Amino acid sequence: MVGDFPNILIGTEAGIPFYQFTSYMLPICLLELFVLLVYLRFAQPSLFKAAVLLHSLSADGYPNFEPPDEDCPELSDPADRAGGHNTLLNTIRHRLPKAIKSRYILRRGLIILAIVIVGFLLSDILNWSPAVIAIAGGIIALVFGGCEPFSLLQKVSIRDILFFSGLFVLVGAAEASGGLGYVSGTIVHLSFGNTLILCLLLMWAGAFATCFLNAGPTTALFLPIVLSFKSAAPHSLYWWSLSLGVCAGSSGTLVGATAGSVTATMIDRFVKEQNKFTAGSAEDEQIGPSEAVGDSPNSADKDSQKLTKLTFKEYASLGFPIMLIFLLISSIYITVLYRW
Structure with missing residues (x-):
């Protein structure tokens, strides 16, 4: 629903x-x-x-990504970046700067989501409208999600x-x-x-x-x-x-x-x-003298x-x-x- x-x-x-x-x-x-x-x-x-696309790839063949969003905190542990293990997990973690790196924020988000889902399942017993539960969950996530609420609202189309x-x-x-x-x-x-x-x-x-x-x-x-x-x-x-x-x-x-x-x-x-x-x-490319x-x-x-x-x-x-x-x-x- x-x-x-x-x-x-x-x-x-x-x-x-x-x-x-x-x-x-x-x-x-x-x-x-x-x-x-x-x-x-x-x-x-x-x-x-x-x-x-070729121009979206870095020198080693991995996709390039935009810099981190200033409105979302980067709370990763600097010690994680010091690891020299050349594993796929480390590669993904370093090349996805927009990924969630804070287990604390992720845990809070999952708890809010679980509460909202339980609210949906019990909406008939509690006599609450699912729309009210969804709006309440969204407001709680907006306030306690770790991002600046007003900055996020400014990005609404x-x-x-x-x-x-x-x-x-x-x-x-x-x-x-x-x-x-x-x-x-x-x-x-x-x-x-x-x-x-x-x-x-x-x-x-x-x-x-x-x-x-x-x-x-x-x-x-x-x-x-x-x-x-x-x-x-x-x-x-x-x-x-x-x-x-x-x-x-x-x-x-x-x-x-x-x-x-x-x-x-x-x-x-x-x-x-x-x-x-x-x-x-x-425009930045240089063409040789013999090439048209x-x-x-x-x-x-x-x-x-x-x-x-x-x-x-x-x-x-x-x-x-x-x-x-x-x-x-x-x-x-x-x-x-x-x-x-």
Whole structure:
């Protein structure tokens, strides 16, 4: 339930216990994850090959990393660096300056995480909302995690926040205008009174809406629609259908999930830095008098290494087929639950 924001909305609105949500959704999610890996293995075999840009490697072949973040403390013991053992563990520890090197901070983080997980499992007994438990755990981790809270908050992407805020405003406008009642009536009319067809229509409609409205706003849009259904569904199938549909639609396009937009922003920053580094390296190279500029042996490699941004079309070409596969698997799962 707490693994995704739409599921938190569904679980909170429907009053579904944490353990019940997990028992229904965990098996199908693991199955879809396995199918996704198999699909990517054959559709994008290059993703499973080690490919590191040449200019991102150091002289001894290990990846270069950025300097440590000033906002996070470096609490490693200097004596650890004095060890002269040429082992893989020491190599990793020295070449990952951003890794957590304080067992004390790591222990505190794991304790907070364990308390939050226990809170999720006992949320129904304690009569606490999982959303409240998650927020409380995040605040505790922010205060006692070892990093400067205000510096971390300054790194939040304002552009992404404004984007998703605008989507929620559009959803609120659609609900206030009475458009949700029309959508609800249309879905019920197309189902011909069949509960299974209604569940499948809800799932597929939620998936395609998520492709363009994002998972959170789509869930907020469909919650009143599901609550308006007069007929009851066995095994709370309406909520599982909505959750699986939103989950599938999140994979369809770049704006389908919050992670897609945030990842695109991070890739944008990374591409700018990498291309700037590549351009600077090309200017520093000296070409021999007998070599022409176009005949440089590394010119083709540099052109091939020039990175590009992640576009909506590029993402959809891979994500949309995955969405359809997820919908087919989820449709079979919902049908099995209905017949069970």
